[in-house]
Amino acid sequence: MDFTASASGPEPRLGKAFYFLFHNRHILVDRDGNIPCLESPADLPVGDFFFFGTLKNLPCYCASVLAENKSLSTKSVNLRAFFLRADDTSRQAAGYARQILDLHLNSKFCGRCGSMTHPKTGEHARVCPECSRTAYPRISPAIITAVTRGDRILLGRGVDFPNPKMFSVLAGFVSPSETLEECVIREVFEETRIRVTDVQYVSSQPWPFPDSLMIGFTARYHSGDICIDPAEIVEADWFSYDDLPLIPDASTLAGRLIRAFVRRKGE
Ligand SMILES: [Zn+2]
Structure with missing residues (x-):
């Protein structure tokens, strides 16, 4: 490498x-x-x-x-x-x-006692000389899910998307004490009121904006009608594999999940 x-x-x-x-x-x-x-x-x-x-x-x-x-x-x-x-x-x-x-x-200063920290030798970490608390690089796991329903895929437009014409698969941060599969089910339901089943891991992608690890899944529609959470989603809909809106670049995990669905349907 x-x-x-x-x-x-x-x-x-x-x-x-x-x-x-x-x-x-x-x-x-x-x-x-x-x-x-x-x-x-x-x-x-x-x-x-x-x-x-x-x-x-x-x-x-x-x-x-x-x-x-x-x-x-x-x-x-x-x-x-x-x-x-x-x-x-x-x-x-x-x-x-x-x-x-x-x-x-x-992490220049200790998050527990406020003392100035120093880099730890031989490891990417910072140590507090007063209370010994050690800070490591932060990684925040987030799920991203291609929810499909026959020939259609659920795509949404997030409130914070840089491009207002772009639609993508749904994503959200993992909560404490939650499995990744539980997170997929919860996030999709919170954002769209859709229930999903058959949650399957696909692949992952580090995403340092600022510190996410995107963990990609597929899931199948189970029940419900789309009702968006306006705090997170501007618009969401089911899109046919051969009539998609603007989607993320193929270098992103979101782009890869959507293109994999299109390939499966086009075979
Ligand atoms: Zn300390």
Whole structure:
């Protein structure tokens, strides 16, 4: 594999390395749209750089920077946009970088006693010197489900979708003390009042916006009529496999679930 995650590596600025530099939810890329690989990173801004693994056998560091860095000839792109066009390895490394950086930015102080924490040696974690509480990278599991009814699939338009014309399969975060299958049944019912059965796992996708792990399922319609929860859904309907609205990109798990349904029906 081209990218290998690791928590132990050389100090930054010592030699050729990849630098995953973030400005809020943007990532800095070079002229070709790739992650900057720097021979002698003398122009890197001052700040904390965190080693998080190797890419093509070169060390990788992540850091938060204030703005676009003209001396590095980089430009910033939205991390979601980068995700949609990056190859699998770059996507994996960039998502990992973002979440390791978030650990260091969001857990500078202990959530229990408020003391300043420090990075733990040999592990992606931060430790409180006062109460020993350890903070790890946060991962929030969320289910995403293709609910089907014969030749039709249930798609909804979420209130927070960036593109108001796009429809997608239903999704939601897993609650404490809940199985993934229970979450599928609950989320679909809460958002549309539809009851589903035959919940089957398909595949998963890390989704660092900011820290989700999307877990994909299929389910079959059991009963009920669509009645949307307006707090979460603007519009939902059953769509025939050969007459779909605008759907998410094929690089997303949502896009893959919908296309798999279309392929099954088109056979
Ligand atoms: Zn503490």
